[in-house]
Amino acid sequence: MPKSEETRSLIVTTAMRLFTENGYDRTTMRAIATEAGVSVGNAYYYFSSKEQLIQGFYDEIARLHLDAARALLAEEPRFAERLKAVLLCWLELAEPYHRFGTQFFVNAADPESPLSPFSEESSAARDASIELMREVVEGSDVKLDPELRAQLPELLWLFQMGVVLFWVHDRSAGEKRSRMLVERSVPLLARLAALSRLRVFRPVSREIVDLIQDLARRE
Amino acid sequence: MPKSEETRSLIVTTAMRLFTENGYDRTTMRAIATEAGVSVGNAYYYFSSKEQLIQGFYDEIARLHLDAARALLAEEPRFAERLKAVLLCWLELAEPYHRFGTQFFVNAADPESPLSPFSEESSAARDASIELMREVVEGSDVKLDPELRAQLPELLWLFQMGVVLFWVHDRSAGEKRSRMLVERSVPLLARLAALSRLRVFRPVSREIVDLIQDLARRE
Numbered sequence: 232m233p234k235s236e237e238t239r240s241l242i243v244t245t246a247m248r249l250f251t252e253n254g255y256d257r258t259t260m261r262a263i264a265t266e267a268g269v270s271v272g273n274a275y276y277y278f279s280s281k282e283q284l285i286q287g288f289y290d291e292i293a294r295l296h297l298d299a300a301r302a303l304l305a306e307e308p309r310f311a312e313r314l315k316a317v318l319l320c321w322l323e324l325a326e327p328y329h330r331f332g333t334q335f336f337v338n339a340a341d342p343e344s345p346l347s348p349f350s351e352e353s354s355a356a357r358d359a360s361i362e363l364m365r366e367v368v369e370g371s372d373v374k375l376d377p378e379l380r381a382q383l384p385e386l387l388w389l390f391q392m393g394v395v396l397f398w399v400h401d402r403s404a405g406e407k408r409s410r411m412l413v414e415r416s417v418p419l420l421a422r423l424a425a426l427s428r429l430r431v432f433r434p435v436s437r438e439i440v441d442l443i444q445d446l447a448r449r450e
Numbered sequence: 451m452p453k454s455e456e457t458r459s460l461i462v463t464t465a466m467r468l469f470t471e472n473g474y475d476r477t478t479m480r481a482i483a484t485e486a487g488v489s490v491g492n493a494y495y496y497f498s499s500k501e502q503l504i505q506g507f508y509d510e511i512a513r514l515h516l517d518a519a520r521a522l523l524a525e526e527p528r529f530a531e532r533l534k535a536v537l538l539c540w541l542e543l544a545e546p547y548h549r550f551g552t553q554f555f556v557n558a559a560d561p562e563s564p565l566s567p568f569s570e571e572s573s574a575a576r577d578a579s580i581e582l583m584r585e586v587v588e589g590s591d592v593k594l595d596p597e598l599r600a601q602l603p604e605l606l607w608l609f610q611m612g613v614v615l616f617w618v619h620d621r622s623a624g625e626k627r628s629r630m631l632v633e634r635s636v637p638l639l640a641r642l643a644a645l646s647r648l649r650v651f652r653p654v655s656r657e658i659v660d661l662i663q664d665l666a667r668r669e
Contacts, residue, residue, distance in 0.1 A: 397665075408665065415661045422654050431648065435641050442634045446616075446627065 239277050242267050243287040251331040285346060293356040296321050297363055304366060310373035311421035317367055318394055318413045322406065329406060348392055361388045376427035382440050389447055458496050461486050462506040470550040504565060512575040515540050516582055523585060529592035530640035536586055537613055537632045541625065548625060567611055580607045595646035601659050608666055
């Protein structure tokens with residue numbers, strides 16, 4: 232990792248720790264810089280505002296997730312196991328930030344916010360996450376309606392956004408309900424995907440996919 | 451409607467109008483009472499706080515929705531048409547409050563808030579809405595897996611909560627994307643419900659229902 236990337240990452244993780252400990256509003260850029268051992272000017276060079284730090288945090292979590300998830304995919308051919316591993320891995324990485332997460336992921340649910348996963352500003356992180364879902368599908372043994380296969384990576388990413396939204400509102404100890412959601416819904420999704428090859432189910436399955444894509448599309 | 455109910459309803463609708471015009475934080479109980487033509491003491495007799503007014507607003511919308519929806523159901527036997535009418539009717543009734551809605555329905559998404567549709571405080575409104583969905587199913591021509599039939603009213607209510615959540619975040623003109631969601635998802639739900647009778651689909655359908663119910667259950 233280049234030195235500038237290291238500094239950037241250090242500033243983000245320090246900021247997230249301070250936000251979690253003291254609250255977002257009570258944490259200043261000066262405090263973040265001091266705690267990270269960089270000058271205030273340097274901190275502002277990387278992040279022009281606290282909101283940008285949150286974008287930086289998303290990018291950081293997404294980067295850590297890609298690395299960790301790819302390692303898990305290397306030896307596993309079963310589709311449901313691959314998808315489950317990728318989603319549980321995200322929950323594990325995000326866990327330390329859950330308390331704070333309920334504050335800022337809720338803002339991200341506003342489709343006009345640059346923090347929304349559907350925004351222009353989030354397109355790099357979004358593309359990388361959809362690419363990861365493509366690897367989940369392509370490296371697996373799953374048998375699918377060919378039309379569904381092309382659309383599945385984006386649909387799985389939308390499903391991941393749904394899991395994140397559920398996790399944000401999850402107040403169970405250790406977010407165990409979010410893990411239950413993943414562990415129980417993934418085998419069902421895999422079975423539904425397999426059913427997509429049946430003639431009786433195929434038209435419904437294609438219309439569901441069209442509808443989800445139309446709803447997720449920005450104006 | 452008894453006089454006390456009328457006063458209650460008048461205070462709620464006045465409050466909602468003022469919240470929408472001037473913002474929730476800038477609207478005092480005194481201003482609401484003056485505008486509604488009742489004494490401040492009388493307003494506090496019905497609603498001990500502004501938050502209680504929001505609960506009152508939910509109840510008011512739910513009551514109006516029950517009346518309007520039942521009138522629509524009277525002459526329509528087709529399941530998909532019945533469900534669509536009930537959901538579109540809610541969107542129409544809630545439309546004037548959309549701008550304000552994005553502020554307070556988001557709070558309601560917190561499962562620990564008394565404003566959550568899953569809370570103890572919301573149980574009367576919730577039961578009435580599930581009962582309406584039971585009428586949608588029972589008065590219709592839909593053919594179903596018998597096990598699904600018993601659970602369908604609660605599932606349809608959960609679906610309605612999903613529509614509300616989508617509507618809260620809907621920034622399209624006149625919330626037309628929310629109407630598209632209802633118009634296109636309802637026929638698909640009806641077809642999926644019909645597929646529940648097929649042997650190949652039934653086990654998946656039952657597991658999906660179990661999972662949704664486990665996730666919606668409070669701890």
